[in-house]
Amino acid sequence: MQFNTQLLPRINSKSLRENGKQYYVDAKGNRFPSVTTILNVTKPQADRDRLLNWKARVGTEEATRISTNASRRGTQTHKQIERYLLGQNPVCPEASRPYWESIKPVLAEIDTIRLVEGSVFHYDLSYSGKVDCIASYQGIPCICEWKTADKPKGSIEHLYEHPLQITAYIGAINNYYRDYGIQLNHALLVVAIPEMPAEVFWFEPAVIKDYWEEWEKRVAQYWERRSIWG
Template sequence: MPFDTELLPRINAKSVRENGKQYYVDAKGSRFPSVTTILNATKPKEERDRLFNWKARVGTEEATRISTTASRRGTQTHKQIERYLLGENPICPEASLPYWESIKPILKEIDTVKLIEGSVFHYDLSYSGKVDCVANYKGIPCICEWKTADKPKNSIERLYEYPLQLVAYMGAVNDYYRDYDIKLNHALLVVAIPEMPAEVFWFDSEAMNNYWEQWQKRVAEYWKKKY
């Protein structure tokens, strides 16, 4: 195995979709909205306008094609990363190979893998999600998220709501696995780009504390309006 693994116990949860919203249900039947569902429901006007204008510019059919393609390549790349982190040394599907080649060098700096593609729940704040990875990056424990894109983001501002997604997962991992000596306060977001080295965005504890405050407000807004 290329990595030290100290895997946390996985949560027995299932994903369900209703009216365009995603929920995770735990073994006891408790159901909570996903992080992405909360973010989509509470999206600020400027973000909604940005997406609306993009769809208007490229056309509904093309927007759907782009989104579907991006989702498919993201799923394939995630599965490739998961197999690699588990030491399975897989052969990469051709469609996702450019993204895999972009991100693979970063994975060599990942160690002490604790969770891969794991469902998590934050019972106090009533939300759920699926974490890409909990591991060490350059020796620091963190939440890891893998993204794919056709061109660089170039700035944190162009990540839009990804940092809130990161901090939401971090909070859920800290809450659910508190008895396993887990206390994360850093996050890594890696964007795989064809024919280019992957972009690496590193978030320290101060940044994550600021995002955590923003995320808590979004959760409160969601439940106040009962979307």
């Protein structure tokens, strides 16, 4: 399939991990924590308890196995989508094929590709990340995020911190690419599920605004804690 592509310039950066935290470093040496690192450091206690309870219920070994498999399938599916959106010949690994078949019909409604798997930096709030895609969905410019799951999420509440993540990316995109006429205020989050149509979650501007206010608080919390660490 041929997409209309109007690619934005990519940011030259590298990813590094340090003491369990992820950072992105730009070409000038600016090093900022990733969105996921900020979310992990400032995770509410209720979310920490939920994760600990799950690990206790299934056992440490099983929890590790599930997490490793989820990470692997997510990486494979992301690579498959990236190749597809860039017009390259997708060679789908067997393990990720059910997720690819689930999400492929949604990709048919994507057009005007601006960025795929690109680093972003918010220089005013000092954070960074990597976005899955900037494009148009059903004609509306938005950020697109791809997730995989073994069963439907069912509601936005079960997406946990993913909406904060995509809102943080929107802020960084708008901050960095504003001179290119980019001003996003919609988000698409798609969850690929084996042998089922992918779940599509669409976020309107008013919802994004509420999440942005929450994200700003989380960023402030992170830097407050960072100043205590020294």
